[in-house]
Amino acid sequence: MMPRIPNNVLDEIISRTDIVNIVSEYVKLEKKGKNYFGLCPFHNEKTPSFSVSPEKQIYHCFSCGEGGNAINFISNIESVSYQESIKRLSDKANIRIDQYYDVKSDQKNQNYYRVNKLAKEFFTFCLNKTTEGKEALDYLQERDLTEEIINKFGIGLAPNGRHLLYDALKENNVSEIAMLELGHISVYDETYYDKFRDRIMFPIYDEHGNIVAFSGRTYHPDHKDEPKYINTQETPLFKKSKIVYNLNNAKRTIKQKDRVFLLEGFMDVIKASKAGLLESVATMGTSLTDEHAKKLRQYTKNAILLYDADHAGIDATRRAIRTLYKQRFNISIVTLPQGLDPDDFIKKYNNSAFIEYVNNRQKSVNEYFYDLYKRNTNTDHISSIEEFKAKTFKLLMNSSETEREFFLKKMANDIDVSIETLYSDLETYLGRTRSHHKPVQNGNTKNYSTTTNNKSELPNNRFGRIAKKFERYKPKDVKKAQETLIFFAMNNKISCKIITSDTSITFPEQNYRRLIHDLENYYELYESFDIDNFCDHYTKEEDPEYRKFVNELYDQFKRDGYDNNPYDEVKRFTDEHIEQCKKTLKRSLIYSNYLKLKNEYDNSPDDVERVKLTHELVQLLQLKNKNV
Incomplete structure (x- = not known):
């Protein structure tokens, strides 16, 4: 892990970086007044809404909301870590930050990358400048690979020689140890041999464009007995479980x-x-x-x-x-x-x-599996149909009522039965499944399918009974819970991470949502919270209300005695209070969803729709009970 770079060094990097020049490498900008505008590189748009301010050294998209300084921009556009973005911009600004990195390890990796680049250049030369290469090029062209594609993906040729690559690398002062570690050669009886011979070569890049490995493919018809592909073994640079092919080209x-x-x-x-x-x-x-x-x-x-x-x-x-x-x-x-x-x-x-x-x-996951199950079903055999139904019902257990109706309609058509019958079968299946976890009252399950004689009465009674369980669930002090979580996030980086990593909570009020998001981004750059530094980067003069909100909240933060305490010193107190506040926000979200369902139910004249809304309320009740 890289040690923390002091805030004053980061500020110097930002101040010595021309953000207009940086952004112009990726976006065509046009000056309008003080600022520059162009099409946002982070989403598709036809009308420019992407602004760059040279005065403030920031960018902002008024459409998708992306924004920040030059460090944020490089990190987002290149999808690299903030630390890597800082390193790139510090090199451009001629600011040394070597002391914050493991220089020895970095230099070793750079040497490995250099060796792989030399190997790639050798393979490219052999493809384009040799007699063997002419035959390989003909093969590639037969497979409709154009010169443009060959160059884009760096395709080359390993010639049919025992140690031609070895000789070329030795001429460039590459050691045998480096060649062996990177999988370019093998050794037998103290003699070195090229690992890849007489194969079309595909370099494998990491997401940053560094060559980390190669894959070689046979192309001669008389080589059918050989493995079609041979890949570099795992090396200090190449881990198959981590490398995604073409991510370097595709990421933007x-x-x-x-x-x-x-x-x-x-x-x-x-x-x-x-x-x-x-x-x-x-x-x-x-x-x-x-x-x-x-x-x-x-x-x-x-x-x-x-x-x-x-x-x-x-x-x-x-x-x-x-x-x-x-x-x-x-x-x-x-x-x-x-x-x-x-x-x-x-x-x-x-x-x-x-x-x-x-x-x-494109199909959803459930559509994909439904079609797969249907393809394997013999509709002339009831046992096959029952298996098809059981698999599909299992698929729909955690689905919305809309999705259930969609698939039950499809199934009714595919196996030629009524949708009412399938609703009844689904209710029976769900009741049977739930009975494995909870005893069913009176030994049976209630069936609210549309085939019942008093179909409007039953769901109405059930919805009302369940709704009573939400009457006293309305949360109190939601604003205080939001405020307290913000205070903990301001207090230290670890607390902020604990809060933002929980995707099951949301801040009901917009300014709190925006602030917790800004704090998360802030801590990607800085280790501790500084109000002046934060406001310089995340509050704008054209948005005075948000700036006022942040400053007033920070004043309250100071008055309440929070003062950037290290997480280890306040861990027990912090964790307990964060969990209490998160429960309040979850409760607020559940209650809000209950009110929405109740409103839809009260205004729905359709009995079938009421059945579905009752099912959704049951699912919400289960979520409520988990949050108690």
């Missing part, structure tokens, strides 16, 4: 479009990228890991899986869904028709048809 498009397509292999990614799907990535011969998902979550919360439709692809999709859910992704799935992979689809149709298909044929 991923942020702009707020989505990422996950494909099975890097050749799929290359072809998809050539077709125009620039936000596509892949893992390197391994299932999607938590590390992959965490890395992608830095760029977007929306993931679209585009894996093959065979058994291996289905298994990979299941695993990826579980992994992505843990990182709170919104997940969609695209299944190409007729067992085609992206390359096959593009060959059979064309690039624009591929883009149109993947944009318009």
Whole structure:
């Protein structure tokens, strides 16, 4: 971990950085008055709403809300850590901050990157300037890989020689130890041999554009007995569980479009990228890991899986869904028709048809599994239908009533039964499932399907009974809870992290929501809270009300005796009070949702809709009971 950089050093880096020049490397800016304007690089827009102020050294998008100083900009646009952003800008400003880094470790990595770059240059030369390269280029062109794509992805050729790369690297003063550590050579009987020979070479980059490994592919028809691909083994730079292929090229498009397509292999990614799907990535011969998902979550919360439709692809999709859910992704799935992979689809149709298909044929996770279950169902056999129903009902256990109705309508059509019958079966299934956890009163479950004779009376009675349990649930002191959490966040960085990492709470009032978000961003740069420094960066003259709100809250913070206490000194007191305040905010959110449901129920003349609203109230009651 990097030691803290003093605030005065950060301020000097910012003051000596021309934010207009920095932003202009990514955005075409036009001067209007004191400020510069352009199209926001963080979301798609047609009318410029992105402003850069050279006087204040800040940027702000009036549409999506992104804003900050030059450090924030580089961190967001390049999706690098704040520390890396600071390092890049300090180099540009000629401000030395070496003392805050592990210089020895950094120098070793830089040497490794240099060796891999030399290897890549060697492979590029062999592809473009040798007789063997001509044959490899013909193969690539037959696979519809243009010169532009070859250059973009750095594709090259490892020639058919025992130690040609070894000789080239030795000429550049690369040691055998470095070559072995990076997987370029192997040794046998004290003789060194190139690991990759007679293969088309694909460099593997990390998200920052550093070459960390290579993958070599056979291309001669008479090499069918050899493995199609050979990858660099794990090295100090290359960890398969962490590297996402093409993220270096795709990350800006991923942020702009707020989505990422996950494909099975890097050749799929290359072809998809050539077709125009620039936000596509892949893992390197391994299932999607938590590390992959965490890395992608830095760029977007929306993931679209585009894996093959065979058994291996289905298994990979299941695993990826579980992994992505843990990182709170919104997940969609695209299944190409007729067992085609992206390359096959593009060959059979064309690039624009591929883009149109993947944009318009995205399914939710439940839609994907429903279609999968339906495909394996024999509608002529009741046992197969019952299995189909059971799998689908399990899928819908935690779904909204809208989603349940959507799938029950589909199922009614697919197996030719009435939706009323399916509602009844679903209620029976849910009651049976709940009975494993809680005894059912009188030995049976109530059925509120639309087939009952007094369908309007039963849900009405049930809704009213449940609603009574919310009557005394209205929380008190919600404003005080918001204020107290802000005070703890101002007090120290760890408390702020504890508060902001809990995604189940929200601040009901806008200024408190904005302030907790600004504090979270502030602590990415600074270790302790300073009101003047904070206001300089996060409150603007054109928004005096927010500045007044922050200053008044800080004055109260000081009056109440909070004074930047280290977390370890106040841990027990802090943790207890934070949990109490979080419970109050959760209670506020639950009560607000209850009022919304009650209003919809009171104004709904439709009995079926009332049944669904009653189910939603039951789910809300379960959430309420967990928060007690």
